[in-house]
Structures are given as C-alpha cells and as structure tokens.
Amino acid sequence: MPIDQSEAIILRTQNFAEQDKLVVFFSREKGLVRGIAKGARKFNNRFGSSLEPFSVVRIFYYEKERQDLVTISNCDLLESAFELLNDLKVSYAFSYIAELTEKFSPYRAGEELLYRLLLTIIQSARAGQKIEYLTRYFEYWFLKINGILPDFRTCQKCHQKIKQTVWLEPQKDGVLCQRCVSDKKFAISPWLLQAIDWMKKNPPAAEPGVELKPEDWKYLGRVFQSIIIFHLEDRPKTLNYLDF
Numbered sequence: 689m690p691i692d693q694s695e696a697i698i699l700r701t702q703n704f705a706e707q708d709k710l711v712v713f714f715s716r717e718k719g720l721v722r723g724i725a726k727g728a729r730k731f732n733n734r735f736g737s738s739l740e741p742f743s744v745v746r747i748f749y750y751e752k753e754r755q756d757l758v759t760i761s762n763c764d765l766l767e768s769a770f771e772l773l774n775d776l777k778v779s780y781a782f783s784y785i786a787e788l789t790e791k792f793s794p795y796r797a798g799e800e801l802l803y804r805l806l807l808t809i810i811q812s813a814r815a816g817q818k819i820e821y822l823t824r825y826f827e828y829w830f831l832k833i834n835g836i837l838p839d840f841r842t843c844q845k846c847h848q849k850i851k852q853t854v855w856l857e858p859q860k861d862g863v864l865c866q867r868c869v870s871d872k873k874f875a876i877s878p879w880l881l882q883a884i885d886w887m888k889k890n891p892p893a894a895e896p897g898v899e900l901k902p903e904d905w906k907y908l909g910r911v912f913q914s915i916i917i918f919h920l921e922d923r924p925k926t927l928n929y930l931d932f
Contacts, residue, residue, distance in 0.1 A: 691748050691749065691750050691761060692748070692749055692750065692751065692758075693746060693747065693748045693749070694715040694716055694717050694718060694746075694747055695715070695716045695717075695744070695745070695746055695747075695766070696713040696714060696715040696716065696721075696744075696745055696746075696747045697713060697714045697742060697743070697744055697745075697803070697806050697807065697810070698711065698712075698713050698738075698739055698740065698741055698742060698743045698745060699712045699713060699714055699741065699742075699786040699789060699790055700712050700741055700783075700786050700790075701725075701728075701739050701741070703729065704724060706729075707726075707727050707728070707729045707730050708724050708725060708726050708727065708728055708729065709724070709725045709728035709729060709739060710722065710723075710724060710725075710757075711723050711724070711725050711728075711739055711760060712786075712790055713745075713747060714789060714793070714802070714803060714806060715747070715798070715803075716798075716800065716803045717798050718796050718797075718798050719793055719794070719795075719796055719797045719798045719799045719802075719803075720789070720790060720793040720794070720795055720796065720797070721749075721758060721795075721796060722756065722757055722758070722795075723749050723757055723758035723759060723760045724757050724758075724759055724760065725739060725760040725763070726759065726760070726761075734762060735762075735763050736765065737765065737768065737770060738763040738764065738765040739763060740768065740769065740770055740773070741769065741773065741782060741783075741786065742769035742772070742773065742782050742786075742810055743765055743766075743767065743768055743769055743770075744765075744766045744767035744769075744807065744810065745763050745764060745765055745766055746763070746764040746766060747760060747762075747763050747764075748760070748761045748762040748763065749761060756795070767810070767811075767814075769782070769810055769813075769814070772810075772813055772814060775819075777819055777932070778813060778819045780926065780929040780930055781819045781822070781823045781930065783926045783929070784823070784924060784926040784927060784929075784930055785806070785809065785823070785826055786926075787924045787925065787926045788826075788830060788916065788924060789802065789806065789830075791920060791922075791924070792830070792834055792920065799833070801833050802830075802833050805826065805829050805830070805833065808891065808892050808893070809822050809825070809826050809892055811893070812891075812892040812893040815893055817892060817893055819932075820902065820905050820906075820932045821892075821896055821905065822892055823909065823930070823932070824883075824887070824905055824908055824909055824912065825887050825892045826892075827909065827912035827913070827916070828884065828887045828888070828912065829887070830916075831912060831915055831916065834919075836860075836861075836915060836919050837915075838856070838860070838861060838862045838863055838915070839862060839863070840854060840863055840876060840881055840884055841854075841881070842862070842863075843862075843863065843864055843865040843867075843868055844857050844861065844862030844863060844864055844868075845857075845864055845865075845868040846865065846867065846868050848865060850863070850865050851878065851881075852865075852866070852878055853866070853875055853876065853877050853878060854875075854876050854881070855869040855871070855872050855873070855874060855875050855876070856873070856874035856876065856911060856914065856915075857869075857871075858871055859918075860914060860915045860918040860919070863876065874910075874911050874914060876908075876911060879898060879900065879904070880900070880904065880907070880908050880911075882897075882898045883896065883898045883900055883904075883905075883908060884908075886898055902932065905932065906932055909930075909932070913927065
C-alpha cells in the first residue's frame with residue numbers, strides 16, 4: 689500500500705484500543721482526516737510529542753479500501769504548540785477552534801483557506817497576539833470561508849447601506865436597519881462594525897485598529913456564535929469553557 693504524506697495540523701487525539709491513539713488532523717491537501725496511530729501510547733514510541741493538539745506536522749499514512757480511518761505510520765514535528773497550551777485560556781480557545789473545524793468540515797475535502805487560517809492563528813498566538821482577539825478573528829473568517837457570514841453593512845430587507853447600528857436578523861442570514869428591524873435581540877454598534885471591517889482587511893497578527901473593551905469583544909463573540917449555532921443546529925460543547 690503506497691504511503692501518502694501531507695503537512696497537517698493535529699486537532700485532537702483520544703486513546704484507542706490498548707496502545708493506539710485516534711488522531712483527528714487537518715491536512716493542507718485533503719482537509720479533515722481521521723486515523724489510527726499504532727503504538728502511540730507505548731513508552732518511547734516513535735511519535736514523541738508530534739501528536740499534541742495544534743502541532744504542525746508532516747504526517748505519513750496509508751489507506752485501505754472501504755475504510756474511513758487511515759493508518760498513521762510516522763509524524764515529523766514542524767512546529768509545536770505545547771507551550772501555548774500551558775495557558776488554560778489558550779487551551780480552551782484552541783479546543784473550541786478544533787471542535788468547530790471538525791464539526792463543520794466535510795471529511796477529506798481539501799480547504800486551503802481554512803488550513804492557512806488555522807496556521808496563522810497558531811503562529812499569531814505564538815507571537816503574542818491576545819487569544820481573545822484571535823478567537824473573534826477565527827470566528828469571523830470561519831463563517832466567511834463556510835459561506836455563512838452575513839453582510840453587516842447592508843440591510844437584508846431594504847438593501848440600503850448602513851453606517852449606524854444594525855441588528856442581526858432572526859434567521860442569522862443578514863442584518864436589519866433601524867427602519868426594518870422588529871426583533872432587537874442582537875444589536876451591532878458602529879464600533880463593532882469597525883472591528884469587523886478591520887478583521888476583514890488585516891492579518892491576525894496585526895494589532896486591532898479599534899479600541900474595544902473586553903466586554904465588547906465578548907459581545908461580538910456572542911453575535912458570531914449565534915450564527916454558528918444556528919447553522920450547526922447544535923451548541924459546541926467547548927463554548928461552555930470560554931469566558932471571553
């Protein structure tokens with residue numbers, strides 16, 4: 689059986705059988721893949737720390753016909769996130785990012801943009817960018833990549849351009865202006881719209897070009913998360929651990 693290889697990001701692992709691990713990884717070429725790392729729980733196994741969550745790796749594996757799980761034969765560590773995950777807040781945020789990626793992504797469907805987003809989030813966190821901002825940045829681009837990000841500057845009903853406060857409409861497909869809105873549950877202020885515009889135009893490592901209070905960033909997260917939950921038809925379990 690020919691061995692395939694890919695640059696990939698480890699999303700999560702769990703114990704499997706007596707000595708193995710189930711590994712969920714996101715491949716640059718093939719997107720979401722699940723596989724078994726044989727002997728990964730043995731002492732002094734050949735994988736070392738390469739299977740830690742959010743490690744960037746060169747992964748080697750082979751496939752069998754009519755089997756969803758690949759068999760992982762080896763894994764070379766390219767970049768480690770071990771020190772980052774020692775911070776509990778970062779660890780929770782990365783677990784949330786991993787859960788969204790796994791739940792939304794079709795199996796073995798390559799998505800270069802999402803891979804690059806995951807990679808830049810890891811690298812920006814390592815460079816010292818605040819995890820609160822990176823989480824909002826990921827949510828914004830995750831929604832955009834999946835085609836479910838509303839146009840926050842155009843009223844869904846009257847199609848007029850908006851510069852003032854808008855409200856997320858109940859179906860989460862767009863926003864409504866002051867004249868068209870009836871349900872004012874999720875108001876999005878002009879300064880939050882500026883933050884959204886900033887994320888659209890700048891890389892995650894750049895310092896935010898708007899000054900928002902922590903509660904404003906948290907509120908923006910509630911807006912993004914309401915869209916995610918509506919389309920996912922489920923609440924991500926890892927959201928229970930985020931307090932920002």
